[in-house]
Structure formats: structure tokens, C-alpha cells
Amino acid sequence: MAGLHKSEIENPVLNWIDTRLPVITMMQKEYGVFPTPRNFNYLWNFGALAMVVLMIMIASGILLAMHYTPEKTMAFDSVEAIMRDVNFGWLLRYGHANGASMFFIVVYIHIFRGLYYGSYKAPRELLWMLGVVIMLLMMATAFMGYVLPWGQMSFWGATVITNLFSAFPLVGEHIVTWLWGGFSVDNPTLNRFFALHYLLPFVLIGVIFLHVAALHITGSNNPLGIDPKGPQDTLPFHPYYTIKDSVGICVFLIVYAAVVFFAPNLFGEPDNYIPANPLATPAEIVPEWYFLPFYAILRSVPDKLGGVLMMFGSIIVLFVLPWLDTSPVRSARFRPVYRVFFWLQLLACIVLGMVGAHRPEGIWVILGRVSTAWYFLHFLVILPLLGKLERPLPLPESISRAVLRGGGGGPLPGGATAKPMEKV
């Protein structure tokens, strides 16, 4: 397959490069003329937003690392020095800390978008599974990052989460000792968490590359959940969606900046401004908000190993979701019953988040158990049955027909003469 690329770029310098390494042609194909469904709504911004946040996280993170000391007697003070002494250190740190929260907000919306519009269904199963891997990597990265300031929540969060592995019979204790590099969370733990926290975002980039590569094979889903049938159903990515994404990015940056400048500790825990003390557990250990639903599942099961398995299971189930949902119709717009269950599931996740933030007492225990049960029931029982029992609404003939008619569904009179899709 060796041979020079026949570049059509006019600029001689770029042409010279493109002939030898056709990256410019590739960018033009994948982001310039790339045929994209013409009916995206703003929920389709969130993939691009996630990419922007990741870039912000990596940039701010590398700058923070230039001032941070991963040593247990100095870590807390070095973070305080960043806040007080380093030029714009407060901006770097608040930007990074809140960036993590924004990252999860964006990705959770991105995921629920996929759930609503059936973006996980054939042929996008692998794309979806890569997304779940991305989420797991993000969680690992965020968890280890939170340990670095070495405050009370850092320390005890790390202790509780690493101890989850001790639930496994026989090997559990060994795994935990291995993770710690000692007999408790201590300096070796801090050191390795720093190394991994630096590494994982670059692993993320690799997986996101595959995620986007897979996306460009299957093409994007769209709010109608039907495949584009020809050029009349698509628009070139540039300028239509570069502009639409830019609008979203501006709005996003306004929200992000508002948090960073006016409520920088909104998502934080005051206890993390107390230096880590291995001999005193804070009265209340709460993980970062984006872990609360999982933490709630963990605590809702009265058995240690059971809780840990259910918690991991709540993510594992997402991997097999494409095969649990038996309905061939993608978009919830045409699935009146699924639509109700979608919102119920979202509610269950929000309730779980609230349960995770409260002491497991009284009503919270019951709410936790009910919503944990519901979470699994939705994926394992309701979805497989619904595909068989539900009667979907009639799908529109084509994207362009539905869009030009201004709105949702219904078959179109007169049999649309959509041309068969050209191979691109």
C-alpha cells in the first residue's frame, strides 16, 4: 500500500506535506465535508464539549504539576502555596477542580443523550462500549486526582475506595496492600496515584481516538434515530456543526467560568481543607458528587461483597446494554413506553445521588434500596421485555422529510422518493 498520496491541496507547502502524510486530507474528510445528519439538536454538542474540557484539564493539570509536590508531608502545603503564592495558581487549581465536575456533568448528559436516542444500538455497540471505557478511565483519573491535595477527604476517600477491593475473597487483602504499597494509605500510595493521575488522561486520549474513529465509521445517530438515506439528509460537518458546536462551547464556558469565579468551592467538601490525619476519620465521608449514585448502591446492599459487586455491576451492565435493549427502534421519540421508563431511570439515578449524600438512616435506606433495585430492573428486565411488548410509533420516511415538515413523526404521504445512500 506504499505510495505517495495525490493531494488536492493548493497551497504548495501544505500540498508537499499532504502528499507525504495526508493528515490534511484526512481532517478535511473527517471534519470538513464529513456528512452529518442535518437534524442534530444541542444534545449533540456534548461530545465536542467533553473534548474541550479534556484539553482544559490536561493543560491546567500539567501547569499544576509544575508546582505540586507528591510527598505526604508537603502535598497539602504545596497545594496551599499554589492557591496563595503561585501566579494565577488559584485559577489553575479552581479551574482544574471544577473542570472535573464539569467533565462529569458533560459526559453524564452525553451518556443520557445516548440512552434517550438509542445511540448504543447497532451498529454503534462498540462505539458505546468504548464510551463506557472512557467513563471508567475518567472515574479512575478523577478519584486519584482527588487524593493529591492530601486533605482529610482525600485521605479517607482513598482509604474507603481502595478498601472496596478487600471485599474479594482470598486475594482481596493482597490487592489492597499492593494498591497501597504499604499497610495503609500512605506516601507510596500518594506517589503512585500522582504518577497514574498524570498518565491516565493520555490513555483517555487514545481511547477517545478509537471512540471517534468508530463514530466516523458508523456515522452519528440523530434525534430521529433513523439512518440518513442520502445527501438530502446530511450536511457537511463544516461549517454547519463547527458553528453549532462553537455556540455550545461558548455557553458551556460561561457556565464553567461562573462556577470557577463565583462559586469555586460549590462542588467541594470543606473537610478537604483539613490536612490528612490517618488517626481520625471525619464524621462524614462523602465522595465527590459524581460518585454519589455508585456510593449509594454500595451502601444499599447490606453485605460487603454484595455491595461492591452491585456497584461494579451498575457500570458493567452498560457494556451489555446494546444486547439488553431488544427494540429495533432507536429514538425514544417513537417509543412512547420506553420514554416513560427513560425518565424514571434518570429519576432513579438522581435519587441514588441524593441517597449517597445522606447518612444511611431512616427514609434514605429505603429510597436507596428501592432505587438500586429499580436501576437494575430497568436494564435487566424492563428493557428486554419492552422491545417485545411495546408498539413503537410509525417512523418517518427520512430525515429530510421529517425535518422539512417541521417536527416529529408520522409516515409521509405519497411515498418519499429518497435516493439510496451514496457510499461515502
Added chain:
Amino acid sequence: MSVTAHAPGHASGHEPGHDAGKRDFLKLVAAAGAAVGVGAIVWPMIDSMNPSADVLALGSVEVDLAPVPVGQAITVVWRGKPMFIRHRSPEEIKAAQDVKLSQLTDPQTDAERVKAGHEQWLVVIGICTHLGCIPLGNKPTDPRGEYGGWFCPCHGSQYDTSGRVRHGPAPLNLALAPYEFTSDTKIKIG
């Protein structure tokens, strides 16, 4: 890969079937050799993350028990972990001894958890066996739970005066550490 692997066989005119057996064997040996090689280099990498010699060497601590009054407890650090040392009152000892084993999540008699002749001293690792928080109960102002031992603030596990779990999600009793009495009022942990 298989194409190139078979090519020389054909070129030298051997019978393909006969040759394939040899090829398979060579492939197997090569793969097995590679697996051993990879394993030999992966294990040191994994093991490098286990506790290092200096961490292991944090060996033993000596504790003088004389200043601890009856009913009170102290916390000392051993291998980075808090150790609870409690001077139990006769009532607390009796309460611990009188519990029926059938009532326990992790059945163990009190005698198995203390040294004979030194029943007033309970020495346990002060780490909740659920997810590793430090239970409250060593300070006089701390809540000690319904069973008079320790109370874990994280998910509400409760321990009795023998450090055995009596309530909550913790699956096991507070762990014991190796220690011995070097005199009547001194112990060496580790």
C-alpha cells in the same frame, strides 16, 4: 503471518502437512518462550508496587501500659495503622465473656482475643473491617455504640468490648496484631 510462515516450507519442497506439524510445534515453543519471558519481566514490575523493604521494616513498637487508667484507651501507630489498646474494667470483661457465640457475626470467644492472665488489656487494630475508617470510642467523649466498644462513623458498624462486630455492615471483628507482654505493664507489637 501464516502466509510468510508457510512460504519457506513450500519453497523447499516439503510436504505441507508434514511441515505444518513442525511449524505448529515451533510456534508453540516460541509463544511459550515469549510468555515465560513476558511473565518474568511483568512480575518484577507488579511486585515493585508491593510494600518496599523500608515500609516492611517499620517492624515493632514498644508500648508502656502503666499510664492507661481503667476504662480508658489509647491509640498507638504500628505500620502506619492505628492500634487501639484498651484497659477494660471487670464489668466490660464480663460483658465480653458472657456473649453467646451464636449472637456474633464473626464468632470468636473473648479468650481468643486477649492474652491469658492479661484479660484487662485488649489490643486490636483500630480499623473498621468494613471499609477502613477509624471507629470512635477511644476518647471519653466519643460514642461507643450500644455494645460499649467502638462505633464507626462511616457506615454505622458497632463493636463490643472485645472488639467484635455486633451491628452494621462490617463483616469481621477488629483485627488482632501479633504482640507480647515484655513485662506486666509493657507490650511489644509486631
